[in-house]
Amino acid sequence: MYDLIIIGAGPAGLTAALYAGRSRLKTLVLEKIGVGGRILMTEVIENFPGFAGGVETAELIKRMQQQVTDLGVNIALEEVLEVDCKLKTVKTSETTHSAGAIIIATGAHPRKIGVPGEDKFTGRGVSYCATCDAPLYRNKDVIIAGGGNAMAEEALYLTRFANTVNIIHRRDQLRASPILQDKLKENKKIKFTLTSVITEITGSNKVEAVKIKDVNTAQEKVILCDGVFVYIGYLPDTSFVKDKLKLDENGFIIAGQDLSTSEEGIFACGDCRNKTLYQVINACGDGAVAADSAYKYLASKG
Amino acid sequence: MYDLIIIGAGPAGLTAALYAGRSRLKTLVLEKIGVGGRILMTEVIENFPGFAGGVETAELIKRMQQQVTDLGVNIALEEVLEVDCKLKTVKTSETTHSAGAIIIATGAHPRKIGVPGEDKFTGRGVSYCATCDAPLYRNKDVIIAGGGNAMAEEALYLTRFANTVNIIHRRDQLRASPILQDKLKENKKIKFTLTSVITEITGSNKVEAVKIKDVNTAQEKVILCDGVFVYIGYLPDTSFVKDKLKLDENGFIIAGQDLSTSEEGIFACGDCRNKTLYQVINACGDGAVAADSAYKYLASKG
Numbered sequence: 001m002y003d004l005i006i007i008g009a010g011p012a013g014l015t016a017a018l019y020a021g022r023s024r025l026k027t028l029v030l031e032k033i034g035v036g037g038r039i040l041m042t043e044v045i046e047n048f049p050g051f052a053g054g055v056e057t058a059e060l061i062k063r064m065q066q067q068v069t070d071l072g073v074n075i076a077l078e079e080v081l082e083v084d085c086k087l088k089t090v091k092t093s094e095t096t097h098s099a100g101a102i103i104i105a106t107g108a109h110p111r112k113i114g115v116p117g118e119d120k121f122t123g124r125g126v127s128y129c130a131t132c133d134a135p136l137y138r139n140k141d142v143i144i145a146g147g148g149n150a151m152a153e154e155a156l157y158l159t160r161f162a163n164t165v166n167i168i169h170r171r172d173q174l175r176a177s178p179i180l181q182d183k184l185k186e187n188k189k190i191k192f193t194l195t196s197v198i199t200e201i202t203g204s205n206k207v208e209a210v211k212i213k214d215v216n217t218a219q220e221k222v223i224l225c226d227g228v229f230v231y232i233g234y235l236p237d238t239s240f241v242k243d244k245l246k247l248d249e250n251g252f253i254i255a256g257q258d259l260s261t262s263e264e265g266i267f268a269c270g271d272c273r274n275k276t277l278y279q280v281i282n283a284c285g286d287g288a289v290a291a292d293s294a295y296k297y298l299a300s301k302g
Numbered sequence: 303m304y305d306l307i308i309i310g311a312g313p314a315g316l317t318a319a320l321y322a323g324r325s326r327l328k329t330l331v332l333e334k335i336g337v338g339g340r341i342l343m344t345e346v347i348e349n350f351p352g353f354a355g356g357v358e359t360a361e362l363i364k365r366m367q368q369q370v371t372d373l374g375v376n377i378a379l380e381e382v383l384e385v386d387c388k389l390k391t392v393k394t395s396e397t398t399h400s401a402g403a404i405i406i407a408t409g410a411h412p413r414k415i416g417v418p419g420e421d422k423f424t425g426r427g428v429s430y431c432a433t434c435d436a437p438l439y440r441n442k443d444v445i446i447a448g449g450g451n452a453m454a455e456e457a458l459y460l461t462r463f464a465n466t467v468n469i470i471h472r473r474d475q476l477r478a479s480p481i482l483q484d485k486l487k488e489n490k491k492i493k494f495t496l497t498s499v500i501t502e503i504t505g506s507n508k509v510e511a512v513k514i515k516d517v518n519t520a521q522e523k524v525i526l527c528d529g530v531f532v533y534i535g536y537l538p539d540t541s542f543v544k545d546k547l548k549l550d551e552n553g554f555i556i557a558g559q560d561l562s563t564s565e566e567g568i569f570a571c572g573d574c575r576n577k578t579l580y581q582v583i584n585a586c587g588d589g590a591v592a593a594d595s596a597y598k599y600l601a602s603k604g
Contacts, residue, residue, distance in 0.1 A: 015351045015583065022349055024480035047324055049317045049586045050352060052368035066354035177597075178326035257559075258578040276560040277594045281317060284351045285587020292579045295479075 002028045002099040004294050005090050007080050008237075010037025011280045012270025013105035014064040015287030016294075020103075021071030023295045028097060029068070029075040030090065036061040037107045038234075038271075039280055041129045042150075043157060048280055060280075080106075085244050085263040100301065101265045101294040104241065104253060105287065108234035108271040108278070113145060117201030118230075125207025126228045130154035137162045137227045143210055144168070145198055146231030152176035152184055154231055159189040166191040166223065168198055170215060193223070201228055236272040248274045258293040259286060267294050304330045304401040306596050307392050309382050310539075312339025313582045314572025315407035316366040317589030318596075322405075323373030325597045330399060331370070331377040332392065338363040339409045340536075340573075341582055343431040344452075345459060350582055362582075382408075387546050387565040402603065403567045403596040406543065406555060407589065410536035410573040410580070415447060419503030420532075427509025428530045432456035439464045439529045445512050446470070447500055448533030454478035454486055456533055461491040468493040468525065470500055472517060495525070503530055538574040550576045560595040561588060569596050 004020050006013050009031035020027040039045070039057050046054040068075065078092035089098045110128035112118055118126055127133040130144075134157055142162045144155045147169040158165045167174075167184070172195050174181055184190050193212065199220070200211040209224045236252045238245075246254045246262035252274035259267045269286035271278050306322050308315045311333035322329040341347070341359050348356040370377065380394035391400045412430035414420055420428055429435040432446075436459055444464045446457050449471040460467045469476075469486070474497050476483055486492045495514065501522070502513040509530055515522045538554045540547075548556045548564035554576035561569045571588035573580050 011351065018349060018351055022479055022481050024484075047320060047590075048352065049313065049320055049366045049369065049589075050350065050357075050362055052365050052372060055352075060352055063354050064351045067351065070354060177324055179324050182326075275591075277591045279590050279594075281590045282587035285584035287351075288349075288581050288583045289577075289579045292581075 002026050002097060003298055004028075004101050004103065004291075005030060005097055005099040006103045006105055007083075007090065008037065008105035008107055008270070008272070009035040009065075009075055010039060010105060010107050010270060010283065011061075011064065012107070012283040012287040012290075013037075013103070014061070014068055015284040016103050016105060016269060016291040017068040017073045017075075018064070018071070019288045019291035020294065021068060021073040023291065025295060025298065027073045028099070029073060030078050030080055030092060030097075031075055032077075032079040034077070035065050035075060038109065041131050042153065043131045045280060080240055083240055083244065085241070085266050088265060100298050101267065103267045103269060103290045103294055104238070104261075104272055105268075105270045105290070106237040106272045108236045110230060111233040111235050113198055113230055113232060115198055115200050117203070121201055121203060121207045121228070124205065125203065125226065126201060126230065128230050130157050130229050133227070134158050134161045139163045140226035141224065142166070142227040142229060143198070143223065143225045144229040144231060147171060147174040147176065148231065148233075149176050149180060151231035152180035154229060155190060156180070156183055156187065158229065159187050162189065162227075164191055165189055166193055166225070168193045168196050168210075168212060170197050171195065198228070234271065234278070238272050259290040260293060265297055304328050304399060305600055306330075306403050306405065306593075307332060307399055307401040308405045308407055309385075309392065310339065310407035310409055310572070310574070311337040311367075311377055312407060312409050312572060312585065313341060313363075313366065314409070314585040314589040314592075315339075315405070316363070316370055317586040318405050318407060318571060318593040319370040319375045319377075320366070320373070321590045321593035322596065323370060323375040325593065327597060327600065329375045330401070331375060332380050332382055332394060332399075333377055334379075334381040336379070337367050337377060340411065343433050344455065345433045347582060382542055385542055385546065387543070387568050390567060402600050403569065405569045405571060405592045405596055406540070406563075406574055407570075407572045407592070408539040408574045410538045412532060413535040413537050415500055415532055415534060417500055417502050419505070423503055423505060423509045423530070426507065427505065427528065428503060428532065430532050432459050432531050435529070436460050436463045441465050442528035443526065444468070444529040444531060445500070445525065445527045446531040446533060449473060449476040449478065450533065450535075451478050451482060453533035454482035456531060457492060458482070458485055458489065460531065461489050464491065464529075466493055467491055468495055468527070470495045470498050470512075470514060472499050473497065500530070536573065536580070540574050561592040562595055567599055
């Protein structure tokens with residue numbers, strides 16, 4: 001029996017664990033894949049306050065993890081299968097744990113385009129992680145789908161390896177921050193294919209081309225390429241609390257200012273919750289708030 | 303004419319400036335006293351994720367400031383006297399600035415006890431900053447008023463200098479986190495005077511004693527001491543927007559999830575706003591959210 005179970009060991013979960021550990025709560029952190037979460041799909045983070053010049057995400061996570069384990073908090077690599085929000089029990093791949101309160105910090109995963117060929121070629125030319133796969137595309141031509149900061153950062157990273165990086169975006173301009181857009185425009189390897197969507201990914205054994213359609217003219221064309229990188233947003237990893245907590249239309253958990261959810265004693269923080277900005281720094285801020293609220297909730301229960 | 307004026311250069315304001323700078327907004331940061339804000343009243347911060355073993359607050363602030371100035375954002379030492387929330391103009395001690403949007407990140411200041419002698423002896427035995435003044439109390443006996451984490455941290459710091467540190471607290475137990483309470487109990491220089499309030503601070507030229515009253519028995523007594531440190535909470539620095547923005551009963555700015563206030567184009571972040579937890583990490587998270595919301599607001603205006 002724990003005071004607190006934290007599901008997920010990304011920046012939000014680790015910060016919640018830091019605060020819970022300092023509050024002397026008997027805390028268990030459960031992590032499905034590995035400590036860090038999807039932030040590790042990015043190589044370097046430049047906008048975490050306190051690290052002028054940027055910090056490697058792996059290094060930042062290592063430092064956060066150290067802080068948590070220094071406090072004696074246990075991080076177990078177990079996949080959560082089911083949560084009982086009333087009983088506060090968590091069924092995992094290994095066993096069933098119970099606690100006085102639960103914090104959900106499971107983050108989000110990349111959204112798929114949803115076109116023919118996407119699943120077939122995943123791992124054979126279709127990728128959701130440039131940091132992981134970019135070195136496979138040395139001197140190759142790649143497509144990147146998306147319009148936001150994540151796409152822009154990864155497109156720039158891809159130019160270190162690829163011959164050309166062609167940005168396919170549905171709108172006539174990107175959503176990425178101006179500083180990143182300037183960098184994209186200055187980079188000779190970057191091409192722009194705007195007002196366009198991918199309709200199919202084709203090839204024999206591996207990706208050889210994408211079919212695209214202009215959203216204004218409905219004109220279709222084929223672009224030959226060796227790889228397709230997808231950065232069109234994220235969906236929350238909240239299926240295990242579907243029908244148990246109040247979620248928004250995309251499945252993000254709805255939480256109040258204190259990060260309490262629709263069930264007493266269940267809190268949500270980081271990218272799995274509905275909010276306006278999804279960044280490491282405010283995931284960490286969330287983690288501190290959720291742990292503080294869980295602590296107050298447990299204290300109120302005696 | 304700026305895109306964005308950020309009032310306050312503590313962790314919230316600096317993180318807002320970091321995000322605004324990366325978004326290429328023409329940004330001016332206004333700071334009344336000095337970059338850093340009230341966090342500098344604490345010597346070391348142990349619960350900022352990414353710094354296992356803790357980091358000196360002065361060092362953390364220096365690193366945050368560097369990140370902001372690296373982006374070319376200007377931090378001006380000017381006191382803000384008046385804000386016109388409709389026109390988005392900011393009148394300072396030096397001049398009047400105008401912008402498309404304003405972020406308020408002015409933080410909070412220590413709450414006074416409000417008893418006879420407090421104002422008279424401020425700077426002559428009464429202090430709101432142990433980090434600043436503790437070395438003046440080497441081998442002396444001091445009182446510290448409060449019950450939360452800030453009090454506990456500063457009481458422990460005072461024991462490095464003072465002979466005894468007597469904690470006066472209104473309730474029968476502290477609110478400080480268990481980890482800090484354990485440290486207090488283990489420290490032989492710490493005394494506890496619980497269920498008690500200070501009713502007067504006395505002396506001739508400097509503090510010589512406090513009068514205290516037991517809140518249960520109404521019994522009064524005098525405790526001789528050389529210094530009185532006050533850690534009984536904070537009040538927001540928001541007087542310049544009184545009657546202009548929606549504030550709570552203590553003057554904290556009320557903001558939505560995107561940190562927009564009751565006036566369009568005015569955003570609030572950090573300790574000056576009504577929220578459940580006041581820590582550096584979520585002040586920084588706030589700063590990122592406010593800058594992102596300001597950016598979106600400005601973009602929507604064209």
